[in-house]
Amino acid sequence: MLISVSPNAETFHLRNRFFSYIMTVMENGQMENLYFGKAVHERPSFAYLHEEGLHGMSAFNAPEPSRLCLSFARQEYPSYGTSDFRCPAFEIEQRNGSRISAFKFRSYEIIPGKPSLAPLPAATMESDAEGETLILKLADDATDMTLYLFYTIYADLPILTRSAKFELNGGTPVTLTRALSMSLDLPDMAYEMMTFTGAWGRERSVRTRKLDHGVQANFSMRGSSSAEMNPFFILKRPETTEHQGEALGFNIVYSGSHLGQVECTSDGTTRVLTGIHPDNFSWRLTPGESFQTPEAILGYSGDGLNGLSRAFHDLIRTRIVRGVWRDRPRPILINNWEATGMNFDEALILKIAEKAKDVGVELFVLDDGWFGARNDEHAGLGDWVANTDKLPGGIKGLSEKIEAMGLKFGLWIEPEMVNKDSDLYRAHPDWILSAPNRFQSHGRFQYVLDFSRKEVVDQVHSQIAKVIREAKISYIKWDSNRYITECYSNGSAPEDQGKTFHKHILGIYDLYTRLTAEFPEILFESCSSGGARYDLGMLCFAPQTWTSDNTDGYERQRIQYGTSYGYPLSSIGAHVSAVPNHQTGRLVPLSTRANVAYFGTFGYELDLNRLSADEIEKVKDQVKFMKANRELIHRGDFYRLISPFEGNETGWIVVGKDKKKALAGFYQCLNNANAGWLRFRLAGLDPNRKYRVALRVDVDPRYLAPFIPGLDRLLATLNQSAELYGDELMYAGLPLNRMLFVIQGCDFTSLLIELEAIE
Numbered sequence: 001m002l003i004s005v006s007p008n009a010e011t012f013h014l015r016n017r018f019f020s021y022i023m024t025v026m027e028n029g030q031m032e033n034l035y036f037g038k039a040v041h042e043r044p045s046f047a048y049l050h051e052e053g054l055h056g057m058s059a060f061n062a063p064e065p066s067r068l069c070l071s072f073a074r075q076e077y078p079s080y081g082t083s084d085f086r087c088p089a090f091e092i093e094q095r096n097g098s099r100i101s102a103f104k105f106r107s108y109e110i111i112p113g114k115p116s117l118a119p120l121p122a123a124t125m126e127s128d129a130e131g132e133t134l135i136l137k138l139a140d141d142a143t144d145m146t147l148y149l150f151y152t153i154y155a156d157l158p159i160l161t162r163s164a165k166f167e168l169n170g171g172t173p174v175t176l177t178r179a180l181s182m183s184l185d186l187p188d189m190a191y192e193m194m195t196f197t198g199a200w201g202r203e204r205s206v207r208t209r210k211l212d213h214g215v216q217a218n219f220s221m222r223g224s225s226s227a228e229m230n231p232f233f234i235l236k237r238p239e240t241t242e243h244q245g246e247a248l249g250f251n252i253v254y255s256g257s258h259l260g261q262v263e264c265t266s267d268g269t270t271r272v273l274t275g276i277h278p279d280n281f282s283w284r285l286t287p288g289e290s291f292q293t294p295e296a297i298l299g300y301s302g303d304g305l306n307g308l309s310r311a312f313h314d315l316i317r318t319r320i321v322r323g324v325w326r327d328r329p330r331p332i333l334i335n336n337w338e339a340t341g342m343n344f345d346e347a348l349i350l351k352i353a354e355k356a357k358d359v360g361v362e363l364f365v366l367d368d369g370w371f372g373a374r375n376d377e378h379a380g381l382g383d384w385v386a387n388t389d390k391l392p393g394g395i396k397g398l399s400e401k402i403e404a405m406g407l408k409f410g411l412w413i414e415p416e417m418v419n420k421d422s423d424l425y426r427a428h429p430d431w432i433l434s435a436p437n438r439f440q441s442h443g444r445f446q447y448v449l450d451f452s453r454k455e456v457v458d459q460v461h462s463q464i465a466k467v468i469r470e471a472k473i474s475y476i477k478w479d480s481n482r483y484i485t486e487c488y489s490n491g492s493a494p495e496d497q498g499k500t501f502h503k504h505i506l507g508i509y510d511l512y513t514r515l516t517a518e519f520p521e522i523l524f525e526s527c528s529s530g531g532a533r534y535d536l537g538m539l540c541f542a543p544q545t546w547t548s549d550n551t552d553g554y555e556r557q558r559i560q561y562g563t564s565y566g567y568p569l570s571s572i573g574a575h576v577s578a579v580p581n582h583q584t585g586r587l588v589p590l591s592t593r594a595n596v597a598y599f600g601t602f603g604y605e606l607d608l609n610r611l612s613a614d615e616i617e618k619v620k621d622q623v624k625f626m627k628a629n630r631e632l633i634h635r636g637d638f639y640r641l642i643s644p645f646e647g648n649e650t651g652w653i654v655v656g657k658d659k660k661k662a663l664a665g666f667y668q669c670l671n672n673a674n675a676g677w678l679r680f681r682l683a684g685l686d687p688n689r690k691y692r693v694a695l696r697v698d699v700d701p702r703y704l705a706p707f708i709p710g711l712d713r714l715l716a717t718l719n720q721s722a723e724l725y726g727d728e729l730m731y732a733g734l735p736l737n738r739m740l741f742v743i744q745g746c747d748f749t750s751l752l753i754e755l756e757a758i759e
Contacts, residue, residue, distance in 0.1 A: 002132045002153045003110050004042055011046055012108070012134060014151060015039055018158035019300040021151070022046050023076055028062040029104030031076035031136065031149070033185050037246070038302050051187075059083040072267055074185035076136075077103070077149055077164060086271055087215065087263055089183040090164070091278075094143055095172040103138035103147045110134055114152045114161075119506055119513070121540035122253050122295040123152075123161055123319045131155050144171040144287075154319075158300045158311045165292045168285040175498075176283040180259065180275030181252055181296035186235075189264040191248075193218075194234040194305075196562050201550040201583050203227045203531035204562035206645050210238070211264050218260040221277055223448075223484030223501055224528060225535035231258045232312075232566035235272065240304055242640050243683065247308045249299035250274050251566060253320070255537035256505040257281075280487060282498025297536065305565065306639045306683070313568035313638060320536055321543045321571070323516060325523045329630050330544065330570065330601045331408060332623055333363035333475070338551070338578050339607035342369030342376060345390050346398060355608040357405050359616060360623035363475055363603075364402050365410035370395065372422060378445045381417050382424030384463035399472040410475030410523075411467070415460045416508060417446045417481065424459075431456050433500070435488040443482030451507030452500050453491040461514050468519055476515075478542060480528040505537070512541035525573055525601075531559070534567065544571050544601045551577035551605055553588035554748050556596045557650040557667050561640060569654065570634035574600025576622070578607070590615055591698035592750040594622045595665055599633060599652065602626045618698070625696075629663055632656050639683040642666075653753075655684035659726075662691070662755040668741045669748060679733035680753075685726030689757045693722045693734065696752035700745030723758060 004013045006024075011034075014021040022035040024046065034049040051072070058069040061083040070084035079101045080088040092101050113128035125131055136149040148165040162182040168174060189211045195218045196204040209216070218233045220226035231254065236247040250272065252258055257277040264270050274296050283291050297315070301308035318326070334356040340348060353364040371387055374380030380387075386394035393401075399409040418425050418432060425432070425447075432447040434440045440447065449456050467473075489500045516524065524542035526533060530549035538545060545567075548559045553576075560572055574597040579587050597603070608619065633654050642651035644667070653664035664682055685691065724734070734753065741749040 002155060003134050005108070005110070006045065009108065010105075012136075013042055013046070014134065014153045014160065015042065016153060016155055016158070018302070019160075021153070021160055022049070024050070025105045026062075026073065027066060027068055028102075030070075030102070031105060031138070033074045033076050036184065036186070037300070071265075072269075074187065074269065075183065077147070077183055078185075079103075086265060087261060087273060088178065089180045089273060089275075090166075090176065091178040092143065092145070092166075093175040093177050095174070099177070101140050101143070103140045103145075105136065106139050107137045108134060109137070115150070117163060117292055117295055119509060120253070120292060120294055121509060121537055122163075123297065123315060124322060125154075125319065129155070143174055144169045145174070154315075157315055159315050160298045160300075161295050162298060163293050163295045165290055166285065167290040168287055170287050173284055173286045176285065176291055177281070178278040179281075179283065179291060179293050180273050180278070181293040182274060182298065184272040184298070186270040186272065189268050189270045190237065191235040191270065192238055193262055194236060194565070196230040196232060196565065198227055200227055200529055200532065201548060202555065203534065203548050203559055204230055205558065206562050206565070206643070211235075211262060211270065213264050213266065216262045219258060219277055221257050221279055223257055223487060223504065224480070224533050225255050225258060225537075226483070227528075227530070227532040230566070231260060231274070231535055233260045234305070234308065234565065235262070235270075236305065242306045243304045245302075245304050247301045247305055249297075249301070249308045249312060249566065251297045251312070251536055252294050253297065253536040253540065254294035254505070255508065255533055255535050256501055276502060280498065280501055283502070284495055284498075294537070309565050309640075310637050312566050316536065316539060317568045317570055317635070320539050322540065323543070324520055325543045330523070330634065331362040331475070332360070332626055333365050333410065333603040334361045334608070335365040335367055335477075335575065335603065335605050337367035337412075338582055338605040342374060344369065346392060349398065350401060351609060352607055353402050353405060353407055356604070357407050359608060359619045360627070361407065361604065363408040363410055365412065365475060365477060366398070367412040367477070368414070368479075370411070379419050379421035381414060381419040381446050382422040382449070384413065384415070384460075384467055386467070395467055395471040395473075403472050408474035409472055410477065411471075411473055412477045412479060413464060414479040414481060415464055415511065416449055416451060418449050419446050430490045433484060433487055433489065433504070435486045436490075438486055441485040443485075446482060448482065448484050450489050450491060450504065451511070452489045452503035453507070455491075457507045457511050461511055464515065465518060468515075468522070473519075473522060475523045475525065477525050477527055477546065480533060482529075483532075509537070509541070516541055527573075531563070534563065539567075539571055544573050546573040547600065550583045551575055552581040552584040552586050553593035553596050554586060554669060555584060557644045560596065560599060561644055561650060561652070564638055564640060564652070568634075569599055569638055570601065572600035573603075574598075575603040575605040577605040578610075586748070587746075588748040589698065589744065589746055590618055591744070592667065592748050595750040595752055596667065598626055598629070598663075598752075599654065599665060601634075602630065632661050632663060636662070637684055641681065641683060651680060653682050653684060659684070659686040659689065660757040664753040664755070665750065666736070666753070667750040668738075671742055671747055671749070672738070675738040678736040678738055680736055681731070681733035682729045682753075685730055685755070686757070687725065687727035687730065689726050690723055691726060691729065691755040691757055693724055693729070694754045695740075696754060697740055697744070699743050702745060729755070
């Protein structure tokens with residue numbers, strides 16, 4: 001039993017082998033959090049954890065002589081204005097103008113498994129035996145409203161999910177002006193907050209700051225989860241490292257504007273809030289209507305940041321991602337965008353595909369420029385009909401030719417957007433999000449279709465589904481290349497405009513739901529100018545995300561390292577691209593570009609016909625290597641070893657669940673003269689197993705000069721395997737001579753370490 005209830009049905013203890021979450025009903029009928037942390041024993045009463053202080057200038061929220069001041073109570077889902085002056089989890093504007101609420105405990109229910117939150121996506125369970133859900137029912141008599149708080153605990157994961165649902169039973173209409181997914185009050189503020197911030201081309205950089213009095217926020221108001229501030233964030237103890245210490249992780253299953261806020265108060269306590277950003281949100285409820293918040297995911301680790309990441313990786317890989325592609329090997333693909341842009345015809349595409357087939361690639365993806373009058377960014381979006389000047393046989397004809405080669409065929413779409421120079425816009429100019437009598441901001445010469453309107457979603461679905469039905473399509477890259485401005489729906493009443501942002505996201509989910517249900521064999525990959533919508537909501541429909549438009553082999557170390565804190569390798573779209581790199585102009589060796597891209601869903605973003613014969617042989621070897629190791633990489637446990645945000649090097653390792661195989665990557669930015677040896681300490685191995693260790697290094701023959709001291713002995717070590725115990729590799733480390741990077745002949749070098757247990 002994962003959830004226990006006290007005899008008086010007022011205290012609730014959610015517990016698995018990882019953590020305990022304890023809450024109780026306060027004397028005023030509202031819910032109080034008593035503890036969240038490492039698992040503790042069950043006991044008849046946890047009343048000793050309730051704290052009441054005598055505070056000057058306090059107001060008390062229970063009849064005299066009570067000393068219950070909500071400003072100093074650790075509440076479960078707090079409101080503002082009844083002796084709590086901190087930021088609230090919700091706010092309800094009533095007909096009389098009041099925004100005061102008091103939801104009091106009425107009853108509870110414990111159910112096996114996990115209920116659906118549809119049409120919102122959420123984490124799943126494959127059987128009721130995987131966990132339990134506690135549903136608390138609270139009521140506010142003055143408004144005749146019911147509030148349901150949902151708590152789901154997994155038996156074998158250090159994960160708790162939370163959400164809230166508001167119902168207006170009778171009375172008069174009310175308006176939700178704030179409805180966050182969860183609140184968590186912690187008894188101290190001795191934490192550091194880690195966020196994953198950036199911009200286009202440098203997504204999810206790691207930022208760490210000590211908590212201080214006041215509010216620290218991680219948010220997006222862009223109508224998207226955003227490249228600037230990913231919704232995932234962490235609170236960790238100052239002494240916590242990658243491998244030990246306590247850390248809490250927070251995320252939401254949502255793709256729109258979000259708020260993750262941490263507030264530290266004068267008494268040294270901390271309140272964590274996360275959910276839909278309340279700015280530009282208001283939701284009017286009439287009697288009989290309800291509102292469900294997106295699901296919040298709360299993770300706990302007593303085993304450092306790597307332990308927290310592995311918990312989120314396992315949850316996402318198995319219970320966020322769903323469908324036939326959850327467990328299938330992801331195909332190695334080639335995308336034509338960096339090879340051709342929109343300037344292509346069928347003959348050029350087939351030439352690129354033929355070369356890709358020769359090297360062992362499994363999937364060809366046709367990117368932007370195949371539809372309507374689409375020859376540049378100014379026209380065509382919204383007209384999902386093949387451009388027969390480029391493709392005489394349309395998508396149907398091209399896909400059949402690609403499949404005849406022995407490749408699968410994939411297609412790029414951007415269904416949420418429209419150019420004004422398009423048949424769709426000319427027919428329906430009111431279908432874009434735009435405020436009356438206001439300038440219509442454009443981004444990339446495109447406008448956002450109003451997906452809060454069902455007729456818009458229906459029209460786009462009709463066009464896209466027709467293309468898919470008529471062709472042989474195995475993969476869809478779904479892009480979204482701008483944020484939302486002028487968020488006003490010309491299909492909604494003035495009093496409902498506060499619903500538009502959220503209804504727009506629900507419309508995107510609706511289109512995804514229809515297409516994935518009708519075409520379950522298609523692998524969807526989400527994209528938003530790269531990683532501007534890398535979130536759990538998208539991963540419920542698309543098992544992988546194009547991580548960044550920045551494909552530079554050096555920059556990608558930082559991007560993928562930061563992404564790995566909250567998201568698994570199987571979700572990280574990672575390709576080998578052309579050099580000089582299109583985003584940075586940098587020249588990174590082909591081997592390093594591949595050694596980084598292996599730790600994701602692997603592919604190529606270039607024209608293989610432009611490579612030398614020697615490079616083509618290396619590509620063939622890379623494809624063969626990835627096919628042999630992709631199951632290990634996508635299903636194994638990932639450990640970060642050396643941070644690229646702290647120095648000249650990056651290191652990481654993925655270890656099979658059975659600890660029989662592992663693959664580590666080491667990357668060096670700049671070479672140094674006479675730099676000596678490196679002691680590379682691994683992680684996650686079985687300390688009592690002996691492993692066969694082999695290095696995979698791309699040596700430039702021009703640097704095999706005999707005047708380099710000891711080079712012959714150094715090279716000999718590359719051609720033989722060492723046998724070392726897991727404890728040696730983790731604690732003593734693997735000695736590596738830095739000459740291994742010099743003899744690669746350039747900066748931005750790397751090597752891989754293959755490990756296999758000796759039975």
